[in-house]
Every structure is written in C-alpha cells, then in structure tokens.
Amino acid sequence: MATSSQVVRPPAKGGRISLQRKEMLAGLAFISPWFIGFLLFTAGPMIVSLGLSLTQYDVLRPPKFIGLQNYTDLVNDSKIWLSLGNTFFYALLHVPLSIMVALGLAMLLHRVGKAAGFFRTVFYLPSITPAVAIGTLWLWLLNPRVGLVNRGLELLGIPGPGWTTDPAWIKPGIVLMSLWSVGGTVIIYLAALRNVPTELYEAAEIDGATGWKSFRHITIPMISGTIFFTLIVNVIGSLQIFTEVYTMFFGTMRGMTAAASAGLFYNIYLFRNAFEFFKMGYASAMAWVLFIIILILTLIQLRFSKRWVYTEES
Amino acid sequence: MSALSGESKQVVVSTVGASGHPANHLARRVNKTLQKAIFIALLIGFTILFIIPFLWLVSASLKVRADVFNNAWIPNPIAWENYVNVWKAAPVLDWLKNSVLVGVAAAISVTISCALIAFGFSYFRFPGRDRLFGLVLATMMLPGVVTMIPVYLVWQKIGLTNSHWPLWAGNLFGSAFYIFLLRQFYLTLPRELFEAARVDGAGYFQMWREIAIPLTRTALIVVFIFEFKASWTDLVKPLIYLQNTAMFTLPRGLKALLDQFGQGGEMQWEIVLAASVIVTLPMLIIFFLGQRYFIEGIATTGLKG
Numbered sequence: 001m002a003t004s005s006q007v008v009r010p011p012a013k014g015g016r017i018s019l020q021r022k023e024m025l026a027g028l029a030f031i032s033p034w035f036i037g038f039l040l041f042t043a044g045p046m047i048v049s050l051g052l053s054l055t056q057y058d059v060l061r062p063p064k065f066i067g068l069q070n071y072t073d074l075v076n077d078s079k080i081w082l083s084l085g086n087t088f089f090y091a092l093l094h095v096p097l098s099i100m101v102a103l104g105l106a107m108l109l110h111r112v113g114k115a116a117g118f119f120r121t122v123f124y125l126p127s128i129t130p131a132v133a134i135g136t137l138w139l140w141l142l143n144p145r146v147g148l149v150n151r152g153l154e155l156l157g158i159p160g161p162g163w164t165t166d167p168a169w170i171k172p173g174i175v176l177m178s179l180w181s182v183g184g185t186v187i188i189y190l191a192a193l194r195n196v197p198t199e200l201y202e203a204a205e206i207d208g209a210t211g212w213k214s215f216r217h218i219t220i221p222m223i224s225g226t227i228f229f230t231l232i233v234n235v236i237g238s239l240q241i242f243t244e245v246y247t248m249f250f251g252t253m254r255g256m257t258a259a260a261s262a263g264l265f266y267n268i269y270l271f272r273n274a275f276e277f278f279k280m281g282y283a284s285a286m287a288w289v290l291f292i293i294i295l296i297l298t299l300i301q302l303r304f305s306k307r308w309v310y311t312e313e314s
Numbered sequence: 315m316s317a318l319s320g321e322s323k324q325v326v327v328s329t330v331g332a333s334g335h336p337a338n339h340l341a342r343r344v345n346k347t348l349q350k351a352i353f354i355a356l357l358i359g360f361t362i363l364f365i366i367p368f369l370w371l372v373s374a375s376l377k378v379r380a381d382v383f384n385n386a387w388i389p390n391p392i393a394w395e396n397y398v399n400v401w402k403a404a405p406v407l408d409w410l411k412n413s414v415l416v417g418v419a420a421a422i423s424v425t426i427s428c429a430l431i432a433f434g435f436s437y438f439r440f441p442g443r444d445r446l447f448g449l450v451l452a453t454m455m456l457p458g459v460v461t462m463i464p465v466y467l468v469w470q471k472i473g474l475t476n477s478h479w480p481l482w483a484g485n486l487f488g489s490a491f492y493i494f495l496l497r498q499f500y501l502t503l504p505r506e507l508f509e510a511a512r513v514d515g516a517g518y519f520q521m522w523r524e525i526a527i528p529l530t531r532t533a534l535i536v537v538f539i540f541e542f543k544a545s546w547t548d549l550v551k552p553l554i555y556l557q558n559t560a561m562f563t564l565p566r567g568l569k570a571l572l573d574q575f576g577q578g579g580e581m582q583w584e585i586v587l588a589a590s591v592i593v594t595l596p597m598l599i600i601f602f603l604g605q606r607y608f609i610e611g612i613a614t615t616g617l618k619g
Contacts, residue, residue, distance in 0.1 A: 020439075023438050023439060023440065024438070024439075024440035024441070026434075026438060026518040027434050027435075027437075027438025027439070027440045027443065028434070028440065029434070030430050030431060030433050030434025030435075030438065030518075030522070031430075031431050031434035031435060031446065032434075033427045033430060033431055033486065033487050033488055034427075034431040034434075034450065034487060034488040034493065035446075036487055037427075037484065037486070037487020037488055038449070038453070038487075040487065041461060041465060041484050041487060042453055042456065042461060044464070045460070045461035045463075045464035045465050045468075046456075046460060046461060046464075048464035048467070049460050049461065049463060049464050052463065052464065059467075059470075105357075105360060108353050108356055108357055108360075109357070111349075111350065111353050112350060112353050112354055112357065113350075115354060115357075119357045119360075119361055120609070121605060122361045122364050122365060123360070123361075123364055124601075124608065124609075125364065125365075125368065125598070125601070126364065126367075128543055128547075128597050128598065128600075128601045128608070129547075129594050129597065129598075130546065130547035130549075130564070130565050130568075130593050130594060130597065131547055131549060131565070132547075132549050132565040132568045132569050132572075132590075132593065133371075133565075133568065133590040133593045133594045136568065136572055136576070136586060136587070136590045137367055137370075137371050137587075137590060138367070139576075140370075140374070140383070140583075141367055141370065143383070146383040146385065148366065148367070148370055148385065151385060180364070180367065184612050187609055187612045187613055188612055188613060190613075191612075191613035191614075236455060236457075239457075240457055240458070240459070242550065243549045243550065246549070247549070247569055247572065251569060251572070251573045267459060270459055271459075271550075271553075274462070274463055275553070275554055280463050280467075283459075283463060284463055286459075287457065287459040287460045287462070287463070288460065290457050290459060290460075291456065291457055291460050294455060294457055295455070298455060
C-alpha cells in the first residue's frame with residue numbers, strides 16, 4: 001500500500017492509480033511557475049509581437065494595422081541589408097575563429113597537467129568582465145593611434161589598421177575583441193578533452209596513428225558533440241551581438257560616422273528602431289525576421305550534424 | 315611520438331609500446347619534457363595577451379588626464395583622485411547599491427524557481443513531461459528581441475518602467491538554461507532516496523526541500539553565481555527600463571559616463587576608465603571566491619548539452 005503523504009486515502013483498487021495521479025498533479029504544481037512564465041513572458045509576448053509586426057505603433061498612439069507593410073518596408077530598407085550583412089560578416093569570422101582558438105587553448109591546457117588550472121582561470125577572466133567595460137576598454141585598445149593593439153603590431157613591424165575608424169577594419173576589430181572572451185568555450189573543451197578515454201589514444205598509437213592522425217580520427221570525433229553544442233550556441237549568440245558594440249559606437253555619442261554604419265549590427269538597428277525611434281511595429285517585424293533566420297540556421301546545423309557528430313550509437 | 319595523449323599514460327605507452335629500446339625510451343622522455351616546456355611557454359605567452367588589457371585599464375585609470383594614453387605601465391604621478399572624482403561626477407554609490415540589490419534579487423528568485431521547476435521535470439512522471447521539457451529547451455533558441463517589446467509594453471502598462479522590478483521579477487518564473495542545468499543534477503540522485511522518504515510519510519515539497527536541495531547545493535550555488543553575473547553585467551534591460559540616473563545599475567551608469575565624458579563628450583577619459591574598474595572589480599572578486607562553481611557550471615552544461 002503506497003502511502004505517499006500524511007493524507008489518508010480510501011483504501012481501494014484505486015490506490016496505485018491515485019498515486020500516479022497524485023504524482024502527476026504534484027509534478028504539474030512544481031513546473032507551474034515555468035508554465036505561467038512561459039505564457040506570460042514567452043508565448044503571450046510572441047503572439048503580441050507577431051501582431052505588432054503588422055502595425056504601425058509609436059507607443060503614444062494606439063497601434064494602427066498596416067498588414068504586411070513593415071515586412072515590405074524591411075526589404076526596401078538599405079539599413080536592414082547593411083546590418084544583416086555586418087552581422088553575418090561578424091558571425092562568419094567570429095564563430096570559426098573562436099572555436100579554433102578555444103580548441104587550441106584547451107588542447108594546450110590538456111597537455112600541461114596540473115598547471116592547467118592557473119591558465120584556465122586567466123583565460124576565463126574576460127568572460128566575467130561586464131560587456132560595457134569590455135566595450136569601453138577595447139575602444140582604447142583598438143584606437144589606431146594610441147591603442148595597445150597597434151603599438152604591439154608596431155613592435156612587430158606591422159603598420160596597424162584603423163580598427164575604430166576605417167570601415168573595412170571595424171568588424172575585424174570587433175572580432176578580435178570577441179576572441180578575448182573565448183574563456184568559457186575553453187573550459188567546455190578542456191572538460192570534453194579530459195573525458196576522452198585514454199585507451200583510445202593508446203590503441204591508436206600502437207596502430208601507428210599519432211599527431212594529426214589521432215587528432216583527426218580520435219579527438220575530433222570524440223568531442224564532436226561538444227563542438228556541435230558550442231557551434232549552435234555561438235551562431236545564435238553572434239547573430240545577436242549588441243552590448244559591446246553599442247557601448248563603443250552608439251548611444252548619445254557623436255561623430256563616429258564610420259562606425260555607425262560599419263558597426264551597425266542587426267540587434268543594434270532593431271534596438272534603435274524600438275527605443276530610440278519608437279517604431280515598435282517595425283522593430284517587431286525585424287525581431288521575427290531574426291527569429292526565422294536563427295531557426296533556419298539551427299535546423300540546417302542539426303541536419304548536417306548527423307554527418308559529422310559522433311554519438312554512442314553510430 | 316604521440317602528440318595527443320597526456321603525460322602519465324605516455325610513460326606507460328613508451329615502456330610497453332612499439333620498441334623497447336632503452337635509448338629510444340630516453341629520447342622519448344626528453345622529448346616529452348621538452349614538449350611540455352614548449353606548451354607552458356606558449357601558455358604563458360597567451361596569458362600575457364589575456365592579462366595585458368586588464369593591466370592597461372588599471373594603469374590608465376590611475377593616470378592624470380594628460381597621461382591616460384601615454385601607454386606607460388606605471389602611472390607617474392599616480393592619480394588616486396580619479397576614483398574620488400568618479401564619485402563626485404556621478405552617484406556611483408547608488409549605482410553600486412542598485413546593482414547589488416537587483417543582482418541578489420535576480421539570483422535568489424531564479425535559483426528558487428528553477429530548483430522547483432527542475433525537480434518537477436526530473437522526479438515526477440506525467441504524460442507530456444518530456445514534450446514540455448523540450449519546449450523549455452526550445453525557448454533557449456528564441457532571440458530575446460522577439461519578446462522584448464511586448465514585455466516592455468506590459469511593464470509600461472503596469473506603470474513599473476523606471477523601477478527595478480522589470481530587471482529581475484521575470485526570474486520568479488524560472489529560466490530555461492538553469493532549469494536544464496539543475497535537472498541534470500537532479501537526474502543523478504537515486505530514486506530510492508525519495509521513495510524511502512515517501513514511505514516515511516514525507517510530502518513532495520518536503521522531499522524537494524529536505525533531500526533534493528541539500529544534495530544539489532553545489533549546483534544551486536552555480537545557478538546563483540551565474541545569474542548574479544548575468545544581472546551584474548547586463549546593459550540591455552537597464553537601457554530599456556531605467557531613465558532616472560539615480561536608479562541606474564553600474565553598467566548603465568558606465569555607459570552614461572562614457573557618453574558624457576568619453577568619445578564626442580567632454581574627453582575626461584580617466585573618469586570613464588576608473589568607472590570601468592569599479593564595474594569590473596566586484597565581479598572579479600566574486601569569481602576568485604567562487605571559482606570552482608564557475609568552472610564546474612560551465613563544464614557541466616557544455617558537456618551534457
């Protein structure tokens with residue numbers, strides 16, 4: 001007889017069923033905060049946002065239904081294409097570079113034994129630095145004239161580019177800044193590398209597979225699940241880059257015209273539309289376009305993952 | 315020479331491995347040590363690259379205005395007064411207080427709500443549970459900008475914009491990432507533990523509070539620290555919701571200072587840089603105190619994802 005709580009229940013054949021029922025109700029009670037929050041802060045707002053994207057709305061006057069006009073306006077808005085181009089440019093540089101740098105650092109850490117702890121801490125420090133402080137700091141590190149980056153390049157005999165002034169170099173500068181924050185990914189990769197059974201390497205070495213071969217045929221497949229996870233997270237994250245760049249080049253600041261277009265990322269343009277120009281309907285349409293883009297890219301990655309991500313079953 | 319296995323197993327391999335020739339063996343060991351020295355040297359190089367921006371920031375924040383960008387490592391003279399001037403230029407103490415309050419409220423509320431929700435998703439069996447959990451995970455993919463505007467409009471309707479509520483109260487309803495993280499920890503708890511308590515007459519809430527919570531303390535601290543960090547570093551919400559300078563959090567305040575004294579403004583960079591140090595330092599201290607929780611949290615979520 002299952003007596004699951006202080007409550008005395010009628011003894012009957014229903015004892016087991018009622019326990020299941022009880023468990024179900026209790027489970028639902030435990031997850032109810034999430035469910036309420038989901039309706040209030042996710043599902044509800046999604047519907048409202050979709051509705052708003054069909055209106056013209058400046059907060060002061062009630063929304064005016066304009067059908068799909070925001071979406072047709074989007075297509076004809078050169079700044080949308082500019083910001084989309086900027087964002088993809090950034091993502092295409094940032095994602096592979098940050099994964100490679102993080103994997104490289106993690107592999108170095110993996111091979112120095114106990115000393116890894118210290119270095120791992122150092123690499124993680126930028127990741128806990130507030131993004132506003134990162135933006136402020138890198139605005140100066142990247143300064144073409146006095147910045148540390150170009151001073152360093154000078155020592156190597158390389159003339160440094162105009163990281164914050166030359167439209168062609170603004171995004172590479174931002175990518176450089178983003179690489180400073182790979183520490184979180186390094187920790188994830190290091191943990192994954194430590195999880196690879198050492199017997200695999202030993203067996204491979206007896207078979208004559210070392211160096212690049214064992215990296216290619218053991219390390220990569222064994223941590224491919226983790227790489228895939230960081231890839232998805234990184235792609236989604238990089239398409240939404242905002243704070244550091246907004247700090248550096250936007251706000252009430254004046255006079256940084258080159259950056260205002262070369263550094264205009266999608267979410268920055270969206271934010272400005274919503275909260276600086278009060279085009280809430282237009283911004284909502286922008287949000288949905290981004291959502292669809294992220295959805296499609298994630299689905300593509302999931303589909304292709306079957307070709308290269310190793311799972312226990314395969 | 316294996317380029318990939320760790321040192322300890324390397325020794326084993328080299329004794330049992332392909333050739334047992336002693337000279338070969340010695341060469342391997344020397345090679346191994348040499349290799350490790352090179353790796354350490356490389357890591358030290360990278361360490362310097364990662365640390366230099368911090369050193370530059372601290373050093374520049376202690377320089378007089380004319381020297382801020384002279385790139386000398388030791389400020390001469392040392393301008394301690396910059397830190398006094400920040401306090402005079404802006405209500406930094408208010409910002410600090412606001413950041414702490416919002417951060418603690420955000421972290422406590424998300425920790426408790428996610429612990430409840432994650433327990434609901436791990437211990438109990440009910441139809442549709444896994445599908446609902448899939449929905450939890452799916453919300454992680456939803457870009458924040460989709461819900462940003464309607465949520466703002468709701469807070470505006472209630473009349474709570476320009477208050478701290480919108481910065482943390484949403485956390486009372488959990489957060490997908492932490493629900494996922496805590497569920498991973500709950501799933502490792504043996505079910506018998508709970509069954510035994512139930513036979514002894516414990517209710518579900520009691521089981522959660524007296525068994526699940528104490529056994530997953532580490533994970534709860536991880537969630538608390540992560541959310542505190544997220545709240546501490548966030549600029550977007552304060553940018554949207556706070557208009558009154560005295561209500562600002564530190565990042566919002568730093569952005570205001572940058573706009574006022576920085577690029578295109580009054581060019582008092584030493585003030586902005588001192589403020590940057592003030593925003594960053596508390597987080598660094600918390601990190602050094604709770605380091606293992608950070609590392610554990612990241613490694614766990616990354617691996618099990």
